[in-house]
Amino acid sequence: MTVQPTELEAQLQAIRLEAQQALTKADSLDQLEQLRVKYLGKKGPIPQVLGGMGKLDPGDRPRIGAMANDVKEAIQTDLERRRTALQAAQLQAQLETETLDVTMPGVYRSQGRVHPLNSIMDRVIDIFVGLGYTVAEGPEMETDYYNFEALNFLADHPARDMQDTLYLPDGNILRTHTSSVQIRYMEANEPPVRIVMPGRCYRRDTVDATHTAVFHQLEFLAIDEGLTFTDLKGTIRMFIEQLFGDVPVRMRPSYFPFTEPSAEVDCQWRGRWLEVMGCGMVDPNVLKAVGYDPEVYTGFAAGMGVERLAAILYQIDDIRRFYTSDLRFLEQF
Numbered sequence: 001m002t003v004q005p006t007e008l009e010a011q012l013q014a015i016r017l018e019a020q021q022a023l024t025k026a027d028s029l030d031q032l033e034q035l036r037v038k039y040l041g042k043k044g045p046i047p048q049v050l051g052g053m054g055k056l057d058p059g060d061r062p063r064i065g066a067m068a069n070d071v072k073e074a075i076q077t078d079l080e081r082r083r084t085a086l087q088a089a090q091l092q093a094q095l096e097t098e099t100l101d102v103t104m105p106g107v108y109r110s111q112g113r114v115h116p117l118n119s120i121m122d123r124v125i126d127i128f129v130g131l132g133y134t135v136a137e138g139p140e141m142e143t144d145y146y147n148f149e150a151l152n153f154l155a156d157h158p159a160r161d162m163q164d165t166l167y168l169p170d171g172n173i174l175r176t177h178t179s180s181v182q183i184r185y186m187e188a189n190e191p192p193v194r195i196v197m198p199g200r201c202y203r204r205d206t207v208d209a210t211h212t213a214v215f216h217q218l219e220f221l222a223i224d225e226g227l228t229f230t231d232l233k234g235t236i237r238m239f240i241e242q243l244f245g246d247v248p249v250r251m252r253p254s255y256f257p258f259t260e261p262s263a264e265v266d267c268q269w270r271g272r273w274l275e276v277m278g279c280g281m282v283d284p285n286v287l288k289a290v291g292y293d294p295e296v297y298t299g300f301a302a303g304m305g306v307e308r309l310a311a312i313l314y315q316i317d318d319i320r321r322f323y324t325s326d327l328r329f330l331e332q333f
């Protein structure tokens, strides 16, 4: 028995109409999805109609097939249109319920700020980075070797008493200065070297207005062929000028085991000479300890206390204030 093409055509028309009506009535995206499955799904009416095509006269098949496609597309178009409308309505409803009163007082959040010690360290690091240096860091728990021995502090040498050390039960120590980072860096890198080393240090100091058991140092080191004391002086002048401005600077002979000659640097600040750092030409013994040839390379280094710099620059008379977390103090910076 053959099927009349008009019969299938009528079925397809009916499907299209029914879907159209159902879609206009859909009032949620969920419902829309159900209708999509119902009319366009694999188990929907259109495949069913197409299933009946086998019984058609072959000449009618293309026409019916094309019509089935048209119906599918029409349903698809209606569906999308309805989806857009529903989404817009949903957004509109949301906007109407979520009103925002811009005249209401805001929630005040107090703003944090950079701690004065960190801000000084950042400034110093920026100056040296501008001179082509890179930042190097090392551990705060150190061995005697890196903190003392490789820096030419001989065993039982009185120079060890210059720094009251905190010993750990395992025989290691808390580093007393950032100079240990020089050794670690040179051991791992070939010259030329230009590094700036910020970090926390520890000493068995009795706490008072100018001493704390935990403090910060900044150190710089340059190693290359042909570096002289003049380069050290020039670097220090440049640095002090950038940090303090155009102030008088002087150097006094001093002693450190790891530099020879060594000097103390003072700058005049508000009418007084203030000591700002220790420095010197790296001792050949230090270069040898890291495997650099002292006949080829020379270099200079300097180390300064960050609390001291901050105390000078911010006119703080008691460095313990940097650690008490008193907002009345910290918020002034």
Ligand code: DAH
Binding pocket: 176, 177, 178, 179, 219, 220, 256, 259, 277, 278, 279, 280, 300, 301, 302, 303, 304
């Ligand atoms: N390590 C010294 C100290 O803690 C500071 C210092 C002096 C570092 C001279 C240096 C230097 O690199 O060359 O007192």
